Amino acid sequence: MKRDPNKLLIDNKLKQTRPRLLVLEQIIGRSAAVSQPELEKTLKQEVDRVTLYRTLTTFEEKGILHKIMGSDGKANYAMCDTKCTIDHHQDQHLHFSCSTCQKIYCLDIQIPNIAIPNHFNVDAMQVMATGTCETCSKKPK
Numbered sequence: 001m002k003r004d005p006n007k008l009l010i011d012n013k014l015k016q017t018r019p020r021l022l023v024l025e026q027i028i029g030r031s032a033a034v035s036q037p038e039l040e041k042t043l044k045q046e047v048d049r050v051t052l053y054r055t056l057t058t059f060e061e062k063g064i065l066h067k068i069m070g071s072d073g074k075a076n077y078a079m080c081d082t083k084c085t086i087d088h089h090q091d092q093h094l095h096f097s098c099s100t101c102q103k104i105y106c107l108d109i110q111i112p113n114i115a116i117p118n119h120f121n122v123d124a125m126q127v128m129a130t131g132t133c134e135t136c137s138k139k140p141k
Contacts, residue, residue: 002029003079012062012086019047023055024064032103033068033076033095062086068095068104068126076104092125098133105133 005024009016022043027034036056040049047055056077059065063084068076094109111127 008064012064014058014062019051020055022046023052023059027065027077027079032105033078035070035074035076037074070104071097078106095126095128096133097128097130098136099130100132100136103133
């Protein structure tokens, strides 16, 4: 079920501004994460770079989006699970980077528990698999 941008903002006690709604509309329902440069290009007539950056940061802090760093160093964003909150992200899942189309997908595969040595505190963990996505692997070579 597609999530409602207005409800997401209300539930997270955020003002329903046009830039926030436009950003959410670009991300909700996508099968792949979207890069910040791609959002800038798509929304350049509506949202300036600084506002976009602040909006993405706010959404990440609120548990609406999570950031995935691509192998190219670009930040990519995808919707968080509905269980994510400002206090706790539930986005410890496998990310898949397609080497053909360069898209990054969130796969519903949980990262197994990894024993971290004492005195190390993990705030976030990212596991990235690389290969060919379903769409690209069906294309004739």
